[in-house]
Each structure stands twice: as structure tokens, then as C-alpha cells.
Amino acid sequence: xxxxxxxxxxxxxxxxxxxxxxxxxxxxxxxxxxxxxxxxxxxxxxxxxxxxxxxxxxxxxxxxxxxxxxxxxxxxxxxxxxxxxxxxxxxxxxxxxxxxxxxxxxxxxxxxxxxxxxxxxxxxxxxxxxxxxxxxxxxxxxxxxxxxxxxxxxxxxxxxxxxxxxxxxxxxxxxxxxxxxxxxxxxxxxxxxxxxxxxxxxxxxxxxxxxxxxxxxxxxxxxxxxxxxxxxxxxxxxxxxxxxxxxxxxxxxxxxxxxxxxxxxxxxxxxxxxxxxxxxxxxxxxxxxxxxxxxxxxxxxxxxxxxxxxxxxxxxxxxxxxxxxxxxxxxxxxxxxxxxxxxxxxxxxxxxxxxxxxxxxxxxxxxxxxxxxxxxxxxxxxxxxxxxxxxxxxxxxxxxxxxxxxxxxxxxxxxxxxxxxxxxxxxxxxxxxxxxxxxxxxxxxxxxxxxxxxxxxxxxxxxxxxxxxxxxxxxxxxxxxxxxxxxxxxxxxxxxxxxxxxxxxxxxxxxxxxxxxxxxxxxxxxxxxxxxxxxxxxxxxxxxxxxxxxxxxxxxxxxxxxxxxxxxxxxxxxxxxxxxxxxxx
Ligand SMILES: Cc1cc2nc3c(=O)[nH]c(=O)nc-3n(C[C@H](O)[C@H](O)[C@H](O)COP(=O)(O)OP(=O)(O)OC[C@H]3O[C@@H](n4cnc5c(N)ncnc54)[C@H](O)[C@@H]3O)c2cc1C
Numbered sequence: 001x002x003x004x005x006x007x008x009x010x011x012x013x014x015x016x017x018x019x020x021x022x023x024x025x026x027x028x029x030x031x032x033x034x035x036x037x038x039x040x041x042x043x044x045x046x047x048x049x050x051x052x053x054x055x056x057x058x059x060x061x062x063x064x065x066x067x068x069x070x071x072x073x074x075x076x077x078x079x080x081x082x083x084x085x086x087x088x089x090x091x092x093x094x095x096x097x098x099x100x101x102x103x104x105x106x107x108x109x110x111x112x113x114x115x116x117x118x119x120x121x122x123x124x125x126x127x128x129x130x131x132x133x134x135x136x137x138x139x140x141x142x143x144x145x146x147x148x149x150x151x152x153x154x155x156x157x158x159x160x161x162x163x164x165x166x167x168x169x170x171x172x173x174x175x176x177x178x179x180x181x182x183x184x185x186x187x188x189x190x191x192x193x194x195x196x197x198x199x200x201x202x203x204x205x206x207x208x209x210x211x212x213x214x215x216x217x218x219x220x221x222x223x224x225x226x227x228x229x230x231x232x233x234x235x236x237x238x239x240x241x242x243x244x245x246x247x248x249x250x251x252x253x254x255x256x257x258x259x260x261x262x263x264x265x266x267x268x269x270x271x272x273x274x275x276x277x278x279x280x281x282x283x284x285x286x287x288x289x290x291x292x293x294x295x296x297x298x299x300x301x302x303x304x305x306x307x308x309x310x311x312x313x314x315x316x317x318x319x320x321x322x323x324x325x326x327x328x329x330x331x332x333x334x335x336x337x338x339x340x341x342x343x344x345x346x347x348x349x350x351x352x353x354x355x356x357x358x359x360x361x362x363x364x365x366x367x368x369x370x371x372x373x374x375x376x377x378x379x380x381x382x383x384x385x386x387x388x389x390x391x392x393x394x395x396x397x398x399x400x401x402x403x404x405x406x407x408x409x410x411x412x413x414x415x416x417x418x419x420x421x422x423x424x425x426x427x428x429x430x431x432x433x434x435x436x437x438x439x440x441x442x443x444x445x446x447x448x449x450x451x452x453x454x455x456x457x458x459x460x461x462x463x464x465x466x467x468x469x470x471x472x473x474x475x476x477x478x479x480x481x482x483x484x485x486x487x488x489x490x491x492x493x494x495x496x497x498x499x500x501x502x503x504x505x506x507x508x509x510x511x512x513x514x515x516x517x518x519x520x521x522x523x524x525x526x527x528x529x530x531x532x533x534x535x536x537x538x539x540x541x542x543x544x545x546x547x548x549x550x551x552x553x554x555x556x557x558x559x560x561x562x563x564x565x566x567x568x569x570x571x572x573x574x575x576x577x578x579x580x581x582x583x584x585x
């Protein structure tokens with residue numbers, strides 16, 4: 001069991017990996033090969049101290065000293081340069097050195113996706129802004145590697161993956177325009193063929209990491225049809241080889257509520273030189289840009305960014321829990337630690353229960369192949385689970401940050417404590433990479449277009465099978481199985497419903513699928529923990545989640561005599577072992 005939280009002053013300064021046994025638990029589960037697990041231990045555990053002890057303190061300073069756009073230099077020349085606080089730059093430099101982006105490129109072996117996810121989850125606990133910048137860099141590197149013409153590919157890939165902060169490039173992505181937000185098909189930025197290359201003209205309205213080096217940009221090739229199918233994806237450096245701007249002007253930095261460190265700007269493109277992602281450089285055929293598949297390349301980046309934003313939500317959630325657990329252990333009122341009060345206990349336990357549920361589905365996205373029958377099923381599970389995980393974890397993170405702030409009382413509302421920033425940052429993530437509504441509609445698209453719910457249903461059934469036979473999980477398994485049957489039957493009913501009614505229900509449906517998937521993966525984890533570790537803590541977590549989210553308790557559970565949060569508080573929040581015999585079946 002972890003030490004009493006009262007032994008710590010605050011979260012900053014601690015080893016965040018060592019304090020999070022659920023993260024090592026997930027690595028154990030997802031990485032059954034000893035080699036992979038050893039690799040994970042080495043590369044994830046180093047982030048526990050780096051993030052908790054070094055980066056987190058700097059992130060607080062960055063938040064209070066955000067970037068500014070220096071329009072002109074002292075000679076009056078228009079330089080349009082973003083000036084950062086050195087703490088922001090130092091954090092990114094440390095991350096570059098440890099291969100936050102470049103690990104796969106330099107490790108000399110394949111890097112399991114759960115390792116990358118675990119590092120991102122730890123980083124998000126201190127600074128989702130930094131993860132935004134470097135996550136988009138990884139996404140840009142991936143698009144360049146797979147779709148850039150050979151003339152630029154190797155140099156760009158090696159700079160984007162560099163482990164040397166002086167050499168390393170960063171990336172960004174420009175989709176959104178003033179009139180084209182969720183509806184990117186309304187975009188008007190034009191691409192004009194120029195030999196084998198392209199020139200881009202237009203305005204982009206939300207451009208995060210705006211002073212990066214390479215951008216993945218959506219534009220409409222001249223002659224391409226209107227709407228989404230007419231869009232193509234381009235690779236655009238911010239500077240020409242001689243260092244001069246590449247037809248690229250930062251018009252202003254936006255004044256933001258949170259994620260202060262990463263500059264989000266408005267950009268004008270006036271003849272910016274670009275390469276078509278996925279074009280044929282040998283023929284330089286402009287027709288290739290109008291093949292209707294250009295948007296798909298951008299969507300590859302959007303999907304991986306959506307997964308990243310799900311991890312941001314989890315990071316904020318975990319940090320909120322940790323700060324609140326420490327504060328509640330140290331703060332006394334009426335002569336007693338406030339974490340002795342039943343209502344505070346319930347808040348802390350439910351913060352953790354919902355966090356473990358969110359981690360179960362989000363890490364499943366990274367490790368989908370392990371639990372799937374084949375590659376195709378894994379692809380479909382990821383297809384539907386990524387928007388569900390992003391929608392779920394970012395929304396719950398707002399509740400987590402708000403609940404944690406309230407545990408701090410009035411102090412929580414003040415800038416001299418770290419929790420208010422988590423709440424401000426959390427609000428960004430429900431919007432980035434698609435709002436909740438857009439994700440719910442995307443889940444519906446995955447169901448209607450690709451039947452992805454069938455793959456998810458099979459995965460849920462296998463999770464329930466794994467838990468069947470565990471006495472302490474029996475009632476939870478029954479509730480989940482019933483919800484699974486009813487939810488999937490509802491999908492069939494909604495398929496035949498009028499379009500407006502089906503759209504009206506799409507968010508409710510996505511919520512139900514997320515709850516069911518979380519509950520099923522939690523009981524699977526619980527069964528594994530009972531089998532391999534003789535530990536019923538996860539079973540308690542799973543049962544609590546099922547009772548709150550899926551069970552139909554009379555009178556909202558008011559007369560329920562479940563004492564879990566009172567009697568199991570210490571092993572739950574301090575990750576102690578619970579003997580299976582201590583649980584009533
Ligand atoms: C801090 C920050 C940084 C950003 N950085 C970038 C970036 O680097 N690159 C980039 O390209 N973009 C970026 N964005 C933009 C972001 O992706 C968009 O804000 C987001 O996609 C929503 O688009 P919008 O703001 O135009 O809202 P709108 O599309 O106008 O939506 C407004 C509201 O209407 C709802 N809505 C819209 N259509 C529907 C529908 N069909 N059904 C139901 N509801 C609907 C939405 O859910 C939302 O609640 C950033 C945004 C923020 C806040």
C-alpha cells in the first residue's frame with residue numbers, strides 16, 4: 001500500500017509513476033512479453049521523476065508567463081516571432097532529449113503503443129500544452145514519413161524525430177478556418193499547382209504550436225469539388241530553405257482560457273510552398289490532389305490526435321485526484337483530517353474509480369490488438385473506441401478538476417495553488433479535435449459505415465467471459481451483460497429511426513457505449529487481478545463503477561447500505577491489496 005498522502009506537501013516534487021500503481025498494472029496487462037515490459041519500465045518510469053519533479057514546477061511558471069508575439073524587431077522589420085518563457089522551452093528540450101517524439105525512431109526496436117501512451121499520460125498530468133506541441137509533432141512526423149515526396153521526406157522525418165533540442169523541429173496542424181470549424185468542408189484555403197509543388201492561399205483561424213517548423217494543412221486544390229471530398233492534405237514548412245518566411249504570417253496570438261504555454265495563433269497563407277501528402281512526385285499530377293482521398297490523410301492525424309487528447313483528459317483527472325488526495329489528508333476542519341469525512345471519501349474514491357474506468361478504455365485503444373481476434377477487429381475496435389475514449393475522458397476530467405478544486409475549498413480557486421489551472425486546461429480538451437457532439441456523430445458514423453460496434457460488442461463479450469466464474473464479480477457481470485444486450489438492440493432500433501431523432505439520441509448512445517465498454521474492461525481487469533495477484537481491489541473498483549453507472553438502483557441508491565467508500569477507503573485510494581474473502585459476493 002502507498003504511504004499515507006499526509007506525508008506529502010503537494011504533488012509537485014514527487015515521482016508520479018511510483019505513486020500510480022494502476023499505470024504499472026496496465027503495463028503488466030498490456031505487455032505480457034518480458035522484453036516489452038522491461039522496455040516499458042525503463043522508458044515510462046523515467047517520466048515519473050522527470051514530469052513530477054522537474055517539468056511540473058516549470059509548467060506552473062509557464063502558465064503565469066505565456067508566450068507573446070513580437071511583431072517587429074528593433075530595426076522595425078516584421079519578424080512575427082513568438083517569444084516564450086525559458087521554462088516552456090526547457091520542458092520541451094527535456095522531452096525531446098528523452099525521445100518523447102523520437103523514441104520509435106531511435107529505440108532500435110518497435111515501441112509498444114501503450115508505452116508512448118503511458119509517457120503522454122504522465123506528461124499530461126503537468127502540462128497538456130506541452131503534449132499538444134509535441135503530440136502534433138509526432139503526428140506530423142508520421143504523415144511526412146508515410147506520405148511526403150522523397151525529396152523532403154528523410155530530412156523532415158529526421159528533424160521531427162531528433163533527440164537534439166537544437167536540431168529538433170516541431171509540427172502542427174491547420175484545419176480550422178473562420179467559417180469552417182466542425183464543418184471543415186466549408187474551408188476555402190486554395191492550393192495552386194506549381195510544377196511538382198503547390199502554393200497555398202488563405203487564412204487559418206486556430207493554429208496551435210503556431211511557431212513550429214512543419215504544418216499539415218488542409219486546402220482545396222483549384223478545380224476540386226466543394227465540400228470535404230474536395231479537400232487535400234499538404235505538408236507546409238514555415239520557412240524557406242534560406243530561413244525566410246514561407247508565405248506564412250502569424251497575424252495574432254489568441255487570448256486563451258488555458259493551455260497557456262502553447263501559442264495558438266491566426267495565420268495567413270499567401271503563396272506558402274507546400275507538398276501534397278500522398279501525391280506522386282514523379283508525375284506531379286495535380287489530378288492526384290483531387291482524388292477525394294486527401295481528407296483521409298488528415299483524418300489519420302486527427303484520429304491519432306484524438307487519442308492523444310483522451311490521454312490529456314486522463315492526465316488532468318489523475319493530477320486532480322493526486323492533488324486532492326494530498327490536500328484532503330493534510331487539511332483539518334473540526335479537528336479532523338477532511339479525508340475522514342464520508343462525503344470527502346466518496347469524492348476521492350469516485351475520482352479514482354472513474355479514472356481507472358477511463359484508463360481501461362483509453363489504454364485498450366493503444367493495446368487493441370492484444371484483446372482482438374485479428375488486425376481487422378483491432379482496427380474496428382480502435383475506430384469506435386478512440387472517439388468514445390476522447391469524449392469520455394475529457395468530459396470527466398472537467399468534473400474531476402472541478403471536484404478536486406472544491407476539496408481545496410477557497411484555496412482551490414486561487415492561482416497560488418495548482419488546481420485552478422487544471423480546470424482551465426481541461427475545458428480545452430472537450431473542444432480540441434472535435435467537440436463532444438461531433439464525436440458522438442463520429443461514433444454513429446463508425447457504426448453505420450463500418451459496423452464497428454460489432455467488433456466492440458465481441459470485445460466486450462470476451463471481457464465478460466473472462467470475468468465469468470469469479471464469484472465476487474458475478475452480479476456486475478450480469479448487469480453489464482444485460483446493458484450490452486439492450487444497448488446493441490437499441491443500435492438496431494435507432495438505425496431505422498428518423499434521421500433527426502437518431503441524431504438527437506447519438507450522444508446518449510455514445511455515453512451508454514462508453515459506460516458499457518468501461519465496465520466490461522474493468523471486470524476483465526478485476527478477474528485478471530484476482531487470478532494473478534489474489535487481489536480484489538480492482539473488483540471493488542469495477543463493482544463501484546457498475547453500481548453507479550449501469551445498475552438501476554431504486555431511489556437513486558439512497559437506501560443502499562453499500563459501505564465500500566467508508567470501509568475500503570484506504571486500500572482503494574492508496575492501492576492496497578484487498579482480500580477476496582473480505583468482499584460479499
Ligand atoms: C485552444 C484551441 C486550440 C486549437 N488549435 C487548433 C489547431 O491547432 N488546429 C486546428 O485546425 N484547429 C484548432 N482548434 C480548433 C478546434 O478544432 C475547433 O474549435 C473545433 O473543431 C470546433 O470548431 P468551431 O470552434 O468552429 O465550433 P463550431 O463548429 O462552430 O461548433 C459550435 C458548436 O456547435 C456544435 N455543432 C457543430 N456542428 C454540429 C452538428 N452537426 N451537430 C451537433 N452539434 C454541432 C459543436 O458541437 C459546438 O458545440 C483549436 C481550438 C482551441 C479552443
